[in-house]
Amino acid sequence: MDAPFAAWPWDNLGVxxxxxxxPFVAKVVYERFYEEEEESSPNLSWCFHLLILFALRGLLHVAWNSYSNMLFLTRNRRIIQQAIDFKQIDTEWDWDNFLILQALIGSLGYYMFPFLRNLAVLNVKGLIIALILHVGISEPLYYWGHRKFHGQNLFNRFHSLHHSSLVPQCLTAGHATFVEHLGLAIVTGIPILGACMMGYGSACLIYGYSLIFDFMRCLGHSNVEIVPHQLFHTLPFMKYLIYTPTYHSLHHTEKDSNFCLFMPLFDALGNTLNTKSWQLHETLSSGKSSSRVPDFVFLAHIVDVTSAMHVPFVLRSFSSLPFRTRFFLIPFWPITLVVVLSMWFWAKTFLLSFYKLRDRLHQTWVVPRFGFQYFLPFAADGINKHIEEAILRADKIGVKVxxxxxxxxxxxxxxxxxxFVDKHPELRVRVVHGNTLTAAVILDEIPEHVKEVFLTGATSKLGRAIALYLCRKKVKVLMLTLSAERFxxxxxxxxxxxxxxxxxxxKYQAAQNCKTWIVGKWITPREQKWAPRGTHFHQFVVPPILHFRRDCTYGDLAxxxxxxxxxxxxSCEYTMERGVVHACHAGGVVHSLEGWKHHEVGAIDVDRIDLVWKAALKHGLTPVSSGSTIKLKPN
Structure with a gap:
């Protein structure tokens, strides 16, 4: 935005x-420690309440955004079925700029208007006056200003930024230019200042009006219809007094209608009410518009408590970056544990996210189980029951893979x-472990000149396939296993x-002269010491091994x-970069795109490694690593 007052003054400050x-924090701290002997300090009260208020407003937006992205609760009431992408998240990254602006305006108003310095806790008359001023001034003023911003000149220079978000989200409500939020601050401030000027101001008025205003803004931008259509059948006049998420979403898809702030009455008076508003609202509110059945589902699982927060419905910005433990997650650890345990006891599986590829819908479902539980013998039956239920559910609704x-x-x-395949031979959904492509990715990373590799986890499903493939390439494979029978x-x-x-x-000592290690079983730093200097650790072990050796290099998971x-x-898939998925996930995608009718379960068919690899490349999937490789069979 090159127009004057479009950019925010603190854009270049970043975080x-x-x-x-x-200054707000400093003022509160100063008065707390250096003016505590005085009976009262009005500045302390105002600065303190400004901080609390705008923290609550920020939490309100985040909470609303969390709800609207809980696809396992909202998928049948979503208005625009399209998912948001990284571009929209990045564009809306500074959605909370308006909170800083209004905090600064609030502090300035305190010094400009003396009547703000001695407010009651509650004054009912002030609430009534604020409501009258909102309906009589704020609503029509916003409607008039909003229509002006949709004029070609103002829209292109200012308002197009807000409409650049294709899918409304609660955080989209704060995504606008500096001049627009100056105008919105005036609209918000009129009822509060008006009531205070008349002597009826109160702390409850400031808190209540600000939070309700934000609540309604988030409601309209939530992209989830929660207002029951029965309300408008019982009380028809209510449809003109309160807008719905459907009503506001139509403004984002058909920009020349539904301009109101919260009351469609002004669109009706201005002849800008979209005629589809109520019919579409009833359809969505009644749940008649069901979500599309995906072609492909990836059944994920929780790794640990902190990684459970790396989901779109917790912190959208955090999940859009590769996962790593951060300090700000620590205070939320107990809350997350309680939520995950609740899902563990009551939930089966839940829809986490979705995307489209080749116009086919791909979804990620999650089994609410921690990683460590998979290694507890007594937990196996319960986990398999959850996985089986997810497979049967996918089969019932028509998922293909x-x-x-x-x-x-x-x-x-x-x-x-x-x-599961043996237990349910009639399954129409294809069950895929994706390990054929995982093996292909690992093999593709190994340089052509390598003539000897050291393989741990050698008798596992992946280890077996890698060993059998490499030996056909005349590569010597040192298979670490104590079981002669399995070998x-x-x-x-x-x-x-x-x-x-x-x-x-x-023993690991056998690999002390081998510089290519393929790790399929977790190895300790002590065991890594047997690798010679310059060794590269390829790996398909979960969790990944520690990067202990500075004189060696480590590959990522396939x-x-x-x-x-x-x-x-x-959202990023665990620690993967944007747009990157684990190879087993990609293997399922390829299976779906190719329309293969077989299950990919049990042992890996070594003869299909080249076939799956070529299919992945054909559909535009590319390996993340850039190493020269043992070339899989050419086309």
Whole structure:
């Protein structure tokens, strides 16, 4: 925005814009410690309440945004079915600028208007006067100003920024230019100042009006219809006194209608009321407009308590970045634990996020189980029950492919999903562990010149497939396993002429001259010491191993980048970068896009590794690593 007063004065401060709250904090602290002997300090009260008020307003927006993004609760009442993307999140990153502006205006008003310095706690007359001023002045003033901003000149210079958000969100309510929020501050301030000037001001008026104003703004931008249509059937006049999320969403999709602040009465008087408002509201409110059935579902799981906060319905901005533990998460740890445990006891699975690829809907469902629970023998039956219920639910609603995340397909838990396919042979949904593509990604990372690798987790599903594939490339594979029986079983699967390339080792010392380690079982820093200087650790172990050796390099978990035309991707998959998903997730995507009719469960078919790899590349998925590779079979 190049227009004057479009940009915010503190745009260049970044996160340091919150320093602008510093004088408020300093004033409160100063008066608390240096003026405590005085009977009262009006400045203390005003600064303190400004801080509290605008903290509450910020929390209100975040809470509303959390609710509207709880897809497991709201998916059948969503108005615009399209998901938001990273671009919208980044554009709206500074949605809270208006809170800083209004805090500064509030502090300035305190010194300009003496009648703000001695307010009662509650004055009912003031509430009534504020309501009258809101309906009589604020509503028509906002309606008139809003229509002016939709004129071609003002819209292009100022208001188009707000409408650049394709999917309204509660945080979109604060996303506008500086001059627009100056005008909104006037609209907000008229009822409060008016009541105070008449001598009927109160703290409850300031708190109540500000919070209700924000509540209604968030309601309109929530993109979830929660106002029951029965209200308007019982009391028809109410449809002109209170707007709905559907009503305001129509303003964002059809910009020349529904301009009101909160009361459609002014659109009716100004002949700008969208004729579809009530019919569409009834359809959405009654739940008749059901969400689209996805073609593909990725069944994820919780890793730990802090990672459980890395979801779009907690902190949208946090989930849009790769996960890492941050200090601000610590105070919320107990709350998150209670919520997750509640989901554990009462929920089955819940919809986390969705995106579109090749015009097909892909969803992520989550099993509410912590990572450590998968390693408790007595928890296995309960976890498998939840996974089975998710598969049966997907089958019932018509999902074509469901892919299992890392621990949901644990070999010791359910044989890589084979347990469910054997138990329900009539399944129409295809169950996929995605490990064929995971193996392909790991193999693609290994440089062509490598002639020897050290493999831990060698008898696992992935370890077996990697060993059998590499031996066919005449690469010597040192397979770490104490079980001679398991090793021999895998060795016999290899063609006779390649069996000699598979070598059983029982100690890490055997790899002290091997610079290519493929880690499929967690290894301690002490065990890493046996790797020679310059070793690269490829890995398919969950959780990833510690980066202990500074003289070695570490690969990430197998992952692939989704194509550029993916739509609606708004959160990062755990520690992955934006647009990057775990290889098993990508394997399910490929299975869906190819329309394969078989289940991919149990042992990996080594002969399909090249086929799956070529299919992934054909559909625009690309490997994240850039190393020269053992080339999989060319097209």
């Amino acid at each position: 340091f814009k919150y320093v602008l709250y510093g 469901i892919s299992l995340a890392a621990l949901n397909k644990n070999e010791s838990l359910n044989g890589g999903g084979k347990l 021999q079983r895998i060795q016999k699967e290899a063609p006779l002429e390649y069996q000699s390339y598979l070598v059983q080792v029982t 992952a692939m980048r989704l194509p550029q035309d993916v739509q609606g991707l708004s």
